Amino acid sequence: MNVGDLQRTHSCGELRAAHVGRVATLMGWAHSIRDHGGILFIDLRDHAGLTQLVIDPERAPEAHATARQVRSEFVLAAVGEVAPRPQGTENPGLPTGQVELHVKRLDVLNEAVPPPFPIEDDLDAGENTRLQYRYLDLRRPRMQKVLRARHEICQVMRSYLSSQGFLEIETPMLSKSTPEGARDFLVPSRLNPGRFYALPQSPQLYKQLLMVAGMNRYFQIVRCFRDEDLRADRQPEFTQLDIELSFTTPDEICDLIEGLFARIFEEVLHTDLPRPIPRMAYAEAMSRFGTDAPDFRYGLEILVLDDLFRSTAFKIFAGALAKGGTIRGLLLPPGGKEWSRSELDRRAEWAKTFGASGLAWLRREGEGWSGPIAKFMSSQEGGELVRRTNAAPGSLLFLVADSRDVAAGVLGRLRRDLARELNLVPQGRFDFVWVTDFPMFEFSQEEKRWVAMHHPFTAPRWEDLDRMQSDPGSVRAQAYDLVLNGTEIGGGSIRNHRAAIQRRVFEALGIGPEEAERKFGFLLQALQFGAPPHGGIAFGLDRLVMLLTGLESIRDTIPFPKTQKGICLMTDAPSSVDERQLREAHVRLVGSDSD
């Protein structure tokens, strides 16, 4: 059952007409078996492809006897002569379809119980089963292709960044829990009772310290951990391409990254990346697209209609404006679909789940507009609205009157939903955009304080420094996100390299001097020893691979992902542990277990 005296000479994807006449030894899995009673065919599969084995009872009786025992997914070694397929039996659907292997010797290297699902691309197995038998799922050519693409992307990242003077440097996985940001995964310390390490949410502080250390340019393809609820594009552990440079500017970082993506497109996707990647300020993205990650692949831009409804008779609109709110619209051209009244009502309910007080609508009809709120509009307003929106008859205009944030948010989601629902999103396109000029802080209603929009180590724009205490909301950050097809794939910033400014940022976040010292003393101290100006960026690798390979779930880009509850269906992690292990870790269970 071992490889024994045999040596593999070719992969199963490799033999062509040029190999005819040669003796080849192939090893792989029995993909499909077609037993004609006499002659018997086996498609042998490995990482590279399929090759047809022909086992003839007259030419190779011993091999034939073995072959009759072979079942799906048996592991085989086949020795034979590469032969052209008889005229008319070539298979143009296979790269190896011009030839076949006339087997002289067949060894069973391992048997296999029947797999729970067939190892093939057009698979109908549910994700549960796939995750439980992930090693079989990963045998499928499609999954192998994704992991290969992921590898190639990483290879380009390493070689490109290397060529630009970056060093790949590792940072600790057992790290320190810090406030701000996501919930940490904690690791109890056996040697230090009552103390815990945290798994890194990102190597942020270490990479900044590497800049203080004079490493100049750093990168790492690194695992990060965040103990938050999961989504189709979020896993508790995920991989980042993490980058940091000294003596740099946002422009230099953008150029560097565009160069990287140009290489990835060239070498992995074999297409060109249009450059330069356009840039858009956060405020513009929010107002035109209702999100900080705009998708340019379709239209449906958000309309600002405040001035038009300045003296509206519609009390709800007038009230929103009086409170300093805004009235914004989204115009849906005719022809997409017929909207029933109940569907529109459902949409309004949907809008309320995002905090909107409602979702009004008008249908362009005849000379003006119809719909429940049309009666509040003067013919003058209606005419102006037609001019402003260029609405063709039959168009549907959704309207939200609310605070800027809520209105933009709801219409941004509506825009994305409608584009998807009405099939307005072109496939196979890659639209990148840099989003810049983020606000430094946003107010957290929950915590009743300002929190960092990017992270607390981001530098404010120098010209906004004076307003840090007086008007935090107006301070812009030296931060930038890279967005691909409406998904944030990476973000970064110039950091605070001077301790004094970093202290002021902490203060604006409500982190007093004492707490700052306790939680971030090591950083503040390091910044005092001649920290160079520096900045960087980080990319979500799993998400990037997902987008570049056209997948819909991050799980398909990760060999062994977890479910939405953070469970590994294959190993059943997380699991309970022995009482002894808990004692050693100085951990005692509370809650339902001790009740």
Add this chain to the structure above:
RNA sequence: GGGGACGUAGUGCAGCCUGGUUCCAACACGCCGCCCUGUCAAGGCGGAGAUCGCGGGUUCAAAUCCCGUCGUCCCCGCCA
């Protein structure tokens, strides 16, 4: 923490709304056996395989209705 969808042979699904001889649960693929010498989704004949996720309730009667619970997926909150 909240909303929604789903859970039926190894796999994918039908049946559920309107409970009962189309339900001791159908179909397809897979599996097992036999036949078959050029297939590549091989073909033909036959066969095995299901505590209808789990627990409780309603009812003369539950895959079907109700309650609870577990699991998976999608979303909101959350994720600097």
